[in-house]
Amino acid sequence: MPELPEVETTRRGIEPHVCGEIISEIIVRQPKLRWPVPGQLQQLVGAEVTEVARRGKYLLLETISGTCLIHLGMSGSLRITSRLTPPEKHDHVDIIFTNDVVLRLRDPRRFGAVLWAGCGELHPLLIKLGPEPLTDEFSGEYLFKKSRNRRINVKALIMDSHVVVGVGNIYANEALFSAGIDPRKASGEISAKRYALLVTEIKTVLQQAIAQGGTTLRDFVREDGQTGYFQIELKVYGRSGETCVACGMMLQQIKQAQRSSWFCPVCQQ
DNA sequence: CTTGTCACCTGAGCGC
DNA sequence: TGCGCTCAGGTGACAA
Numbered sequence: 001m002p003e004l005p006e007v008e009t010t011r012r013g014i015e016p017h018v019c020g021e022i023i024s025e026i027i028v029r030q031p032k033l034r035w036p037v038p039g040q041l042q043q044l045v046g047a048e049v050t051e052v053a054r055r056g057k058y059l060l061l062e063t064i065s066g067t068c069l070i071h072l073g074m075s076g077s078l079r080i081t082s083r084l085t086p087p088e089k090h091d092h093v094d095i096i097f098t099n100d101v102v103l104r105l106r107d108p109r110r111f112g113a114v115l116w117a118g119c120g121e122l123h124p125l126l127i128k129l130g131p132e133p134l135t136d137e138f139s140g141e142y143l144f145k146k147s148r149n150r151r152i153n154v155k156a157l158i159m160d161s162h163v164v165v166g167v168g169n170i171y172a173n174e175a176l177f178s179a180g181i182d183p184r185k186a187s188g189e190i191s192a193k194r195y196a197l198l199v200t201e202i203k204t205v206l207q208q209a210i211a212q213g214g215t216t217l218r219d220f221v222r223e224d225g226q227t228g229y230f231q232i233e234l235k236v237y238g239r240s241g242e243t244c245v246a247c248g249m250m251l252q253q254i255k256q257a258q259r260s261s262w263f264c265p266v267c268q269q
Numbered sequence: 270c271t272t273g274t275c276a277c278c279t280g281a282g283c284g285c
Numbered sequence: 286t287g288c289g290c291t292c293a294g295g296t297g298a299c300a301a
Contacts (some may be wrong), residue, residue, distance in 0.1 A: 073277095074293070075278085090279085108278080111278065111295060111296085112295090125297085151271080169295085170294065257273070259295095271301105276296100276298085276299100281293090284288105284289095285288090
């Protein structure tokens with residue numbers, strides 16, 4: 001999916017087009033997303049979007065009639081278009097506004113979701129989420145405490161949304177490289193000092209990616225339909241067969257929980 | 270409670 | 286050209 005920087009870039013992109021606008025129609029062409037698109041979504045028709053928020057990788061369109069949650073999954077993208085533009089193959093949901101602006105969700109793999117929560121209610125999926133990575137709550141001390149008496153590897157720990165939200169496979173790999181930590185290391189055996197560094201690196205890499213407009217992904221599509229391109233120099237992610245930028249050693253690729261990990265066996269211990 | 274595995278889906282790229 | 290295989294940015298639901 002879009003990782004957190006891409007979701008935040010999308011949020012900033014759609015916000016000026018939909019905030020303050022009134023929803024006139026919601027068209028669901030394909031309700032079979034990660035979860036069925038709920039009928040309650042239609043309660044939002046006639047309501048004004050008062051805020052476009054984000055929690056982890058969930059985008060939240062707030063209205064007085066409830067909240068529309070949008071998750072982009074692995075392959076989702078949102079774009080701002082008009083009613084005159086016909087939907088294409090994987091354009092599953094349109095949220096149409098009274099000014100004829102259309103917020104259109106495209107998601108080939110359908111791992112994304114469009115959900116609804118009542119006004120003032122927190123959707124069940126959001127209740128148990130960990131802190132946002134770019135807040136003070138997510139600190140070295142916090143992560144150290146969370147890791148005590150745990151045996152799972154450190155990469156799985158930082159990718160666990162109940163520990164911290166928004167750290168996907170790309171940035172988990174990159175942050176662990178920058179912090180010099182072996183992704184296979186048991187999380188319970190890492191010192192507080194090293195966690196402080198890891199948290200700093202997670203924040204840095206996410207902030208940099210957001211500042212660059214979330215163009216980490218080759219096929220990231222902005223809300224205006226413009227495609228992104230690599231601006232961020234990834235040091236380990238996807239670099240199979242390449243050498244470490246720091247020491248020249250061959251990078252290693254392994255599988256952890258069915259996800260690829262890349263790391264330098266010398267720089268990361 | 271923790272940990273690891275599976276499932277959900279389409280499309281791109283590769284070797285043959 | 287086509288087939289079969291692997292891989293891909295996520296994450297909740299399970300079983301052990």
